[in-house]
Amino acid sequence: xxxxxxxxxxxxxxxxxxxxxxxxxxxxxxxxxxxxxxxxxxxxxxxxxxxxxxxxxxxxxxxxxxxxxxxxxxxxxxxxxxxxxxxxxxxxxxxxxxxxxxxxxxxxxxxxxxxxxxxxxxxxxxxxxxxxxxxxxxxxxxxxxxxxxxxxxxxxxxxxxxxxxxxxxxxxxxxxxxxxxxxxxxxxxxxxxxxxxxxxxxxxxxxxxxxxxxxxxxxxxxxxxxxxxxxxxxxxxxxxxxxxxxxxxxxxxxxxxxxxxxxxxxxxxxxxxxxxxxxxxxxxxxxxxxxxxxxxxxxxxxxxxxxxxxxxxxxxxxxxxxxxxxxxxxxxxxxxxxxxxxxxxxxxxxxxxxxxxxxxxxxx
Amino acid sequence: xxxxxxxxxxxxxxxxxxxxxxxxxxxxxxxxxxxxxxxxxxxxxxxxxxxxxxxxxxxxxxxxxxxxxxxxxxxxxxxxxxxxxxxxxxxxxxxxxxxxxxxxxxxxxxxxxxxxxxxxxxxxxxxxxxxxxxxxxxxxxxxxxxxxxxxxxxxxxxxxxxxxxxxxxxxxxxxxxxxxxxxxxxxxxxxxxxxxxxxxxxxxxxxxxxxxxxxxxxxxxxxxxxxxxxxxxxxxxxxxxxxxxxxxxxxxxxxxxxxxxxxxxxxxxxxxxxxxxxxxxxxxxxxxxxxxxxxxxxxxxxxxxxxxxxxxxxxxxxxxxxxxxxxxxxxxxxxxxxxxxxxxxxxxxxxxxxxxxxxxxxxx
Numbered sequence: 001x002x003x004x005x006x007x008x009x010x011x012x013x014x015x016x017x018x019x020x021x022x023x024x025x026x027x028x029x030x031x032x033x034x035x036x037x038x039x040x041x042x043x044x045x046x047x048x049x050x051x052x053x054x055x056x057x058x059x060x061x062x063x064x065x066x067x068x069x070x071x072x073x074x075x076x077x078x079x080x081x082x083x084x085x086x087x088x089x090x091x092x093x094x095x096x097x098x099x100x101x102x103x104x105x106x107x108x109x110x111x112x113x114x115x116x117x118x119x120x121x122x123x124x125x126x127x128x129x130x131x132x133x134x135x136x137x138x139x140x141x142x143x144x145x146x147x148x149x150x151x152x153x154x155x156x157x158x159x160x161x162x163x164x165x166x167x168x169x170x171x172x173x174x175x176x177x178x179x180x181x182x183x184x185x186x187x188x189x190x191x192x193x194x195x196x197x198x199x200x201x202x203x204x205x206x207x208x209x210x211x212x213x214x215x216x217x218x219x220x221x222x223x224x225x226x227x228x229x230x231x232x233x234x235x236x237x238x239x240x241x242x243x244x245x246x247x248x249x250x251x252x253x254x255x256x257x258x259x260x261x262x263x264x265x266x267x268x269x270x271x272x273x274x275x276x277x278x279x280x281x282x283x284x285x286x287x288x289x290x291x292x293x294x295x296x297x298x299x300x301x302x303x304x305x306x307x308x309x310x311x312x313x314x315x316x317x318x319x320x321x322x323x324x325x326x327x328x329x330x331x332x333x334x335x336x337x338x339x340x341x342x343x344x345x346x347x348x349x350x351x352x353x354x355x356x357x358x359x360x361x362x363x364x
Numbered sequence: 365x366x367x368x369x370x371x372x373x374x375x376x377x378x379x380x381x382x383x384x385x386x387x388x389x390x391x392x393x394x395x396x397x398x399x400x401x402x403x404x405x406x407x408x409x410x411x412x413x414x415x416x417x418x419x420x421x422x423x424x425x426x427x428x429x430x431x432x433x434x435x436x437x438x439x440x441x442x443x444x445x446x447x448x449x450x451x452x453x454x455x456x457x458x459x460x461x462x463x464x465x466x467x468x469x470x471x472x473x474x475x476x477x478x479x480x481x482x483x484x485x486x487x488x489x490x491x492x493x494x495x496x497x498x499x500x501x502x503x504x505x506x507x508x509x510x511x512x513x514x515x516x517x518x519x520x521x522x523x524x525x526x527x528x529x530x531x532x533x534x535x536x537x538x539x540x541x542x543x544x545x546x547x548x549x550x551x552x553x554x555x556x557x558x559x560x561x562x563x564x565x566x567x568x569x570x571x572x573x574x575x576x577x578x579x580x581x582x583x584x585x586x587x588x589x590x591x592x593x594x595x596x597x598x599x600x601x602x603x604x605x606x607x608x609x610x611x612x613x614x615x616x617x618x619x620x621x622x623x624x625x626x627x628x629x630x631x632x633x634x635x636x637x638x639x640x641x642x643x644x645x646x647x648x649x650x651x652x653x654x655x656x657x658x659x660x661x662x663x664x665x666x667x668x669x670x671x672x673x674x675x676x677x678x679x680x681x682x683x684x685x686x687x688x689x690x691x692x693x694x695x696x697x698x699x700x701x702x703x704x705x706x707x708x709x710x711x712x713x714x715x716x717x718x719x720x721x722x723x724x725x726x727x728x
Contacts, residue, residue: 068482068485069465069486076451077447077450077451077454078447078448078450078451078649079447080444080447080649080650082447083441083442083443083444083446083447084442086441086442086450086466087440087441087442087468090441090466090467090468091468094467094468094476097478097482099465099467099482099486100465100466100467101433101463101464101465101466102450102454102464102465102466103454103458103463103464104451104454104455104458112458114461118432118461118463121432122433122463230649230652230653256653259653259655260653262655263653263655263656263657266655266656285442285594286444286650286653288594289594289620289623289624289627289650290655291623291626291627291630291654291655292627292630293627
C-alpha cells in the first residue's frame, strides 16, 4: 500500500539477514530498530545502528517508501520569527500536497528525547530544522535511513553534514551600520546575538567592517550581546544608554531587541528617532507595528522556507546531491526609527558632555 | 500493521458491499471514496458520501484504526495569536506522543480544497480548528468516518455540531471597561471585531453592560469595528481620536488593535497613558513588548489548547460524547497603558470642549 509508512519492505531481506547475523539477533529485531519500535535493549540497538550505518556506506539500499509528510522541528514556535517561517514552510509543503508535522524543542534547541522514534515510525519525506540542532546520534539514525535533513538559520555553526539555508548576515550587518553612518551617526552601539552562533558573529562582523570602512573606531563599550530576546534588548539598551557618552544610534540585531531598546529609551525619557536612532533585524510584522515603525534589515524568510522545502525534497530523490549552504540576500527597509544625526552638534551627546564637564568642574 | 493509516479494514466488508450495490459501483470505488483516493467522478463520490452518511446513522461501524496524528487547521499561522495557540497545542500533543500536522487556511478561513482528501488518507486521531471553519460538506465527510472535530475560538458563531473551546468574552469586555470607568474615564471608545463573530459581539456586550452599570451612556460615535488587524486599530483609532470630543480611553478588543491605536496616538502627538488610556485584549507577548507595556485582558490560550486536545482525544474514544462548548475564564492584566483620568477636569476633553464652545460663539 502506497501510504504505508514503513521502510521495511524496501530493504532487501538479504540486507536485513546480513545485519541480523552480524549482530547475532533475529531479523525481526533489526526491523524493530529500523522502524523505531520498542522492545530492543539500548545496547543491542546501538550495535544494530552501527551495522546499518556501515551497510549504508558500502551499499545503498533501494529507495525507501515515504509518507507524504514533512517533519519540521522549530525552536520557540510562539516567537514572531518562528511564526513567519512556519507559515512559509506550510505554504510550500501544501502546494506539494505534503503535510507538515510540527514539533517544538526543549530549551536547549533539540527535540524531545523520543522524537526520532516517532519520526522513524512516520517515515516522512524529510526533516527541516528551524533554529535548532539534532544530537549527532539522532542525525545518524535519520541519515542511515536516507531521511534527508535541511536546516534553516541553524542554531550555532552550520553542521557540515546538514545542508542549510540562511541569509546574508554579514551583508545585513553592514547595511544597517552603513545606513546609520550615512545619517551622520558616529557613536553607534550594537546588541549582538550569542557568540557561538554564526549568524550573530556575521552581523557583528558586518558592523565592524562598516565602521572600519568609514574610518570610525569600534568602541568596546558599545558592543553588547544577548540571546535575541526582548529582555536582552531592554537590559543592554539600558546599559548602552546609561554610558557616560551614550550612543546616538543602536543597531539592535533582531527586531525583538529593537523593541526592548524602545522600552529602554522610553524609561529614560529619550524619544525615537529624535534622541536615538534604532535599526532592527529580521523585518517581522512587529517591526511595522512598532511605534514608531522600525527601520530594519529584511530577512527573506519566505524565500528561505521555500528553498528549504525544495531542497529537502530534492535530497529525498537524490540522497547523494552535494549541497552545503545557500544564503539569500538581505536588504534594508527604512521606516521611522532612524534619522539624520545633528552632525556638528549632536544635541543629546553634547548636552550630556556638557553636564559631565560641569560635574567634573564642580567636583574639583 | 498498527500504524497503517487506513479505515478500510475496519469497516465490515458487508457494509462496503451494501453501499456499493446501493450506489451501483464496485467495492473498490466505495473504498476509494472512503480513503480519499482519486479516480471517482464527483457525481459518484457525492452519491457514495450520502449513502455512507445514511449508513452511519443506522449502524455505527466498528472503531476505526488511527495514525498517531492530530490535524490542526489554523487561520493566519504567522499571527501572534496563532503562534501562541499552536505552541500550546503542540505541547499538549507531544506529551501524548501524537504528531501535530499543521495546515493554514485560505483568506476565507477554510482549508485548501483538497485538504479533506489528504486528511482521509492520513486518518488522524482528530481535527482541531483554530479561528477557522469547515464547509458543511467537508464536516460531513469527516464526521461520517468518526474523525472528531473541535474548534478553538471559532470564526463566526460556534457551529452546533462542532464542540468548541473558547474564553469568557463577555466577562473580558466587562472587566476592561470597568477598569477604565474605575480610573475615572467617562468617554471610552471601543474597537470591536466583525459583527458576525460571537467573540466580538460578546466583548462589545460586556462593554455596554459595564457602561450601563455605571449609568454611563453608550455613545454611538465611540463604537467602531474592524477585522482584528493592526491596520484597523490604526484607522479606527485615528477616527476616534479625531472626534470633536475625543475619548480619554479606548478599549481595543485585540492586542493588535491596541498597537494600531498606539501608532494613531503617536501620529497625533498624544502620549499614552498621559493623554489616552488603552486596554487591549488577548495578552499576547506583543502586549508586554509594547511601549508602554499594555494593560490587557488575558485570554487563557494555554488552557484552551490543552482542553481542545484533551477533548478531541476523548471524542475519538467516545464518538457519542455529548459536548457543545466550554468557556475558560478571562482576567485583567494591568500594565502601564492605563491611568487615572483627571476626574474633575479631564484635561484634553475640557480643553477641546472649550475650543468648540469658542468656535461656536465666534461663528455666530
